[in-house]
Amino acid sequence: MSAVSAAPDRTDTRAGTARALLSVNNIEVIYDHVILVLKGVSLKVPEGGIVALLGANGAGKSTTLKAISGLLRTERGDVTKGAIEFRGEPIHRRNPNEVVRHGIVQVMEGRHVFEHLTVEENLLTGAYTQGGARTKPDLEMVYGYFPRLKDRRGFRAGYVSGGEQQMLAIGRALMAHPRLMLLDEPSMGLAPMLVQEIFEIVARLNREENVAVLLAEQNATMALRFAQHGYVMENGRIVLDGDATTIADNEDIKEFYLGLTGVGQRKSYRDVKHYKRRKRWLS
Amino acid sequence: MEFFFDLTVNGLLVGLMYALVAVGFVLIYKATSVINFAQGDLVMFAAYGAAVMLGLGWMPLWAVIPVLATGMVALGFVLERGILRPLIGQPVISVIMVTIGLAFVLQGLAAILWKAGTRELPLPVRVEPYVVGGVFISPINVVAAVTAILSLVAFGLFFTRSRFGIAMRAVADDQQASMTVGINVRRVFALSWAIAGIAAAAGGLIWGNMLGVDTFLALVGLKVFPVVILGGLDSILGAIVGGLIVGLVESIAAGYLDPYVGGGTKDFVPYVLMILVLFVRPHGFFGREIIERV
Ligand SMILES: Nc1ncnc2c1ncn2[C@@H]1O[C@H](COP(=O)(O)OP(=O)(O)O)[C@@H](O)[C@H]1O
Ligand SMILES: [Mg+2]
Numbered sequence: 001m002s003a004v005s006a007a008p009d010r011t012d013t014r015a016g017t018a019r020a021l022l023s024v025n026n027i028e029v030i031y032d033h034v035i036l037v038l039k040g041v042s043l044k045v046p047e048g049g050i051v052a053l054l055g056a057n058g059a060g061k062s063t064t065l066k067a068i069s070g071l072l073r074t075e076r077g078d079v080t081k082g083a084i085e086f087r088g089e090p091i092h093r094r095n096p097n098e099v100v101r102h103g104i105v106q107v108m109e110g111r112h113v114f115e116h117l118t119v120e121e122n123l124l125t126g127a128y129t130q131g132g133a134r135t136k137p138d139l140e141m142v143y144g145y146f147p148r149l150k151d152r153r154g155f156r157a158g159y160v161s162g163g164e165q166q167m168l169a170i171g172r173a174l175m176a177h178p179r180l181m182l183l184d185e186p187s188m189g190l191a192p193m194l195v196q197e198i199f200e201i202v203a204r205l206n207r208e209e210n211v212a213v214l215l216a217e218q219n220a221t222m223a224l225r226f227a228q229h230g231y232v233m234e235n236g237r238i239v240l241d242g243d244a245t246t247i248a249d250n251e252d253i254k255e256f257y258l259g260l261t262g263v264g265q266r267k268s269y270r271d272v273k274h275y276k277r278r279k280r281w282l283s
Numbered sequence: 284m285e286f287f288f289d290l291t292v293n294g295l296l297v298g299l300m301y302a303l304v305a306v307g308f309v310l311i312y313k314a315t316s317v318i319n320f321a322q323g324d325l326v327m328f329a330a331y332g333a334a335v336m337l338g339l340g341w342m343p344l345w346a347v348i349p350v351l352a353t354g355m356v357a358l359g360f361v362l363e364r365g366i367l368r369p370l371i372g373q374p375v376i377s378v379i380m381v382t383i384g385l386a387f388v389l390q391g392l393a394a395i396l397w398k399a400g401t402r403e404l405p406l407p408v409r410v411e412p413y414v415v416g417g418v419f420i421s422p423i424n425v426v427a428a429v430t431a432i433l434s435l436v437a438f439g440l441f442f443t444r445s446r447f448g449i450a451m452r453a454v455a456d457d458q459q460a461s462m463t464v465g466i467n468v469r470r471v472f473a474l475s476w477a478i479a480g481i482a483a484a485a486g487g488l489i490w491g492n493m494l495g496v497d498t499f500l501a502l503v504g505l506k507v508f509p510v511v512i513l514g515g516l517d518s519i520l521g522a523i524v525g526g527l528i529v530g531l532v533e534s535i536a537a538g539y540l541d542p543y544v545g546g547g548t549k550d551f552v553p554y555v556l557m558i559l560v561l562f563v564r565p566h567g568f569f570g571r572e573i574i575e576r577v
Binding site: 069070071074095096097100101105106107108112113114115116117121122124125126127128129132172173175176 | 443446449450452453455456457458459460461462463464465466467468
């Protein structure tokens with residue numbers, strides 16, 4: 001229990017001891033000028049790390065990722081407080097296309113492949129910011145990680161399987177040579193075997209291409225197996241964070257968060273509240 | 284029978300020109316979801332530009348063409364930037380009203396700038412028809428068809444081979460996802476207007492020559508609607524096929540019916556066809572299918 005720190009406003013977490021690639025400092029996000037969705041979220045992603053962002057449906061995981069990628073503004077959302085820094089530079093006022101040029105690529109929830117484009121054309125759109133110089137070797141690099149995509153290269157993306165679409169979305173992001181990939185629910189709707197396969201490839205990308213990953217997932221068990229560090233969100237706040245192994249081993253967390261079913265129902269909401277109260281009292 | 288072949292061949296040749304103008308329309312619709320009622324007015328504007336430049340006699344035709352294309356690209360950018368961009372996120376009906384307004388502004392502007400009265404747009408194309416196997420083919424129709432085919436092939440290559448072309452199709456598919464790969468969506472919007480400007484330049488040159496240049500030339504824009512309804516608002520291939528069908532049908536209908544009804548068949552038959560098609564295929568023959576995968 002002691003290794004798990006729960007403090008929404010603390011920024012000197014254990015992930016912070018390595019040089020932070022991304023740091024989100026106490027941000028508040030409001031949709032449509034009135035709907036307060038993130039109420040002071042802080043997190044860090046170290047250079048080359050994999051960090052899991054866990055929490056039930058509606059907790060605010062996607063909103064956090066969109067705040068980082070700049071996509072938020074296309075949904076009438078706004079970062080009204082706090083700051084987001086990438087390699088020490090503030091990025092929360094940037095447009096999505098500028099954020100990509102900085103080295104952050106988001107893989108959206110629900111994959112969002114370009115359905116009427118072929119698999120290979122989808123990958124080519126990923127190279128849009130690269131100016132075309134290294135397109136061929138980059139394509140081969142992606143096909144190396146996802147051989148299935150090579151078999152499907154001439155197919156329209158709307159007609160390949162869900163798993164292949166997820167691979168395509170990740171491969172497309174890879175074409176932009178990101179330093180940080182924001183992965184939103186890659187396991188959604190996929191069979192466990194396939195999820196395992198995709199996560200293993202993401203871990204390889206992380207090692208071999210030195211891509212840091214911020215992974216938003218409801219599937220906490222699987223996410224914590226690949227992440228070094230985890231944050232748990234609830235109702236627009238980070239309610240606790242810690243080493244992935246510590247979180248995974250923690251009895252309370254196991255029960256309250258890892259006991260989530262696929263659709264994100266808790267065993268007992270009251271116990272979670274109780275946990276939060278205790279934590280707040282401690283800090 | 285030879286009469287029928289005449290009508291068929293010349294109808295198809297003209298149809299390719301319809302296709303070219305319709306492609307400009309489809310491009311804008313595909314990328315930006317704007318229904319551009321001013322496409323015919325862009326054609327008219329380009330025709331004026333060409334007629335005025337040639338009329339001054341400062342430049343030969345081969346120099347006028349690139350200047351015209353550049354000017355139309357610039358006009359496309361200006362319209363997108365000045366008029367359409369501020370409307371992003373506004374209701375569809377507002378945007379439609381604005382493009383209708385734009386059509387009248389362009390007509391008024393042309394009348395002010397270049398005075399009323401029909402101008403000639405002379406092209407070095409012979410007037411006497413070719414006779415091929417007994418079929419009379421009008422040379423300007425051949426020039427039109429070749430221009431249209433070359434333009435359409437160039438557009439096709441652009442959309443499948445070039446980085447910007449693929450980006451434009453990506454934006455048409457999913458704007459948010461396009462942003463996540465770093466595409467500047469606004470730049471793509473502007474680009475689609477610029478390309479529509481080029482299509483209008485090609486159309487303006489040819490039609491200006493065939494019909495003479497005055498503000499009535501904007502009426503060719505009315506042919507765009509039957510064409511794109513037939514082919515599907517968002518399909519480039521559809522625009523080509525739709526253009527061919529409209530060209531063919533109106534040519535044949537006019538050839539056989541005009542003597543009985545005293546003319547004008549060309550103008551309404553495409554619309555009758557359009558209404559019939561709407562009954563059967565509301566999305567046209569090539570309109571984007573929604574991919575539903577289970
Ligand atoms: N575009 C939006 N406008 C208004 N509210 C939104 C919008 N997107 C998300 N929300 C709300 O923000 C909260 C967090 O959503 P989200 O970030 O998608 O959570 P998660 O990804 O953890 O499931 C939810 O209550 C959701 O209803
Ligand atoms: Mg989500």
